[in-house]
Amino acid sequence: MSSVIGPVAKKILIVTGGSRGIGAAACLAGARQGFAVCVNYRFQKAAAEQVATAIRDTGGEAIAVAADIGSEEHVMRLFATVDEQLGKVTALVNNAGVLDLQSRVEDLDAARLERIFRINVIGPFLCAREAVRRMSTHRGGPGGAIVNVSSLAARLGSPGEYVDYAASKGALDTMTIGLAKEVAAEGIRVNGVRPGFVYTDIHASGGEPQRVDRVKERVPMGRGGQPEEVAQAILWLLSEAAPFCTGAILDVAGGM
Numbered sequence: 001m002s003s004v005i006g007p008v009a010k011k012i013l014i015v016t017g018g019s020r021g022i023g024a025a026a027c028l029a030g031a032r033q034g035f036a037v038c039v040n041y042r043f044q045k046a047a048a049e050q051v052a053t054a055i056r057d058t059g060g061e062a063i064a065v066a067a068d069i070g071s072e073e074h075v076m077r078l079f080a081t082v083d084e085q086l087g088k089v090t091a092l093v094n095n096a097g098v099l100d101l102q103s104r105v106e107d108l109d110a111a112r113l114e115r116i117f118r119i120n121v122i123g124p125f126l127c128a129r130e131a132v133r134r135m136s137t138h139r140g141g142p143g144g145a146i147v148n149v150s151s152l153a154a155r156l157g158s159p160g161e162y163v164d165y166a167a168s169k170g171a172l173d174t175m176t177i178g179l180a181k182e183v184a185a186e187g188i189r190v191n192g193v194r195p196g197f198v199y200t201d202i203h204a205s206g207g208e209p210q211r212v213d214r215v216k217e218r219v220p221m222g223r224g225g226q227p228e229e230v231a232q233a234i235l236w237l238l239s240e241a242a243p244f245c246t247g248a249i250l251d252v253a254g255g256m
């Protein structure tokens with residue numbers, strides 16, 4: 001029997017919203033695990049380039065690509081750019097997500113609801129579609145893994161803050177379960193993480209930059225989380241250490 005080992009297949013990771021927060025931590029952790037990384041961003045080019053440069057400076061491969069994941073045209077262009085510059089994606093982190101100012105449901109308008117659901121639900125669906133088209137063994141692909149970044153809000157509902165955001169993450173959880181079953185026999189695993197209160201910029205867009213410090217007493221561990229702690233869970237679910245794990249949604253929330 002030959003003991004020759006063939007070339008190791010290239011691992012290619014797309015992280016949507018990779019310029020800041022949890023996404024940036026996932027890009028850096030992915031590079032440490034040997035992925036070539038596409039750092040997607042919407043507006044903050046300098047921040048995305050900084051993440052990509054940090055990866056290249058430590059000998060990794062990375063590109064930063066602008067695309068609004070709420071736009072089908074942009075998503076198509078994002079995946080085509082990765083095809084050309086890195087190769088076909090083998091791992092996707094649907095991380096980009098938004099919330100709006102803290103508000104009650106009785107004060108929400110259709111434009112806000114449309115934006116939240118377009119970016120938090122339709123965007124991940126479109127990215128998952130493009131990933132499955134490239135990964136599925138039924139289409140000649142090598143298989144792959146997808147992780148959806150949901151939120152503990154899907155379980156808690158976020159009353160008085162952003163029920164719309166919480167509901168969008170509930171939809172994402174249902175997509176995780178359904179898509180996982182749909183592509184389980186095609187070499188693709190689909191899982192989710194539900195972060196709790198994590199120190200990132202997202203709370204400023206809700207109008208309360210210091211929100212984690214206000215609510216952290218409610219966390220059984222008594223503290224907020226760091227983006228890197230969520231990234232570790234994401235990378236584990238993407239990795240070969242989780243080969244029988246699909247359709248799972250892992251709370252990363254300090255016991256909440």
Ligand SMILES: NC(=O)c1ccc[n+]([C@@H]2O[C@H](COP(=O)([O-])OP(=O)(O)OC[C@H]3O[C@@H](n4cnc5c(N)ncnc54)[C@H](OP(=O)(O)O)[C@@H]3O)[C@@H](O)[C@H]2O)c1
Pocket residue numbers: 016017018019020021022023040041042043044045047067068069070094095096097098119149150151152153194195196197198199200201202203
């Ligand atoms: N932080 C928390 O406490 C927490 C808790 C539960 C769940 N989450 C979830 O974790 C994920 C990451 O959150 P975060 O706290 O790290 O957020 P963040 O610090 O606000 O960063 C958001 C990232 O998403 C990108 N982005 C936003 N809209 C986009 C769009 N339409 N297309 C492409 N990229 C877009 C941003 O790009 P630019 O830099 O270009 O703007 C940025 O890279 C989100 O899905 C969020 O819902 C966060």
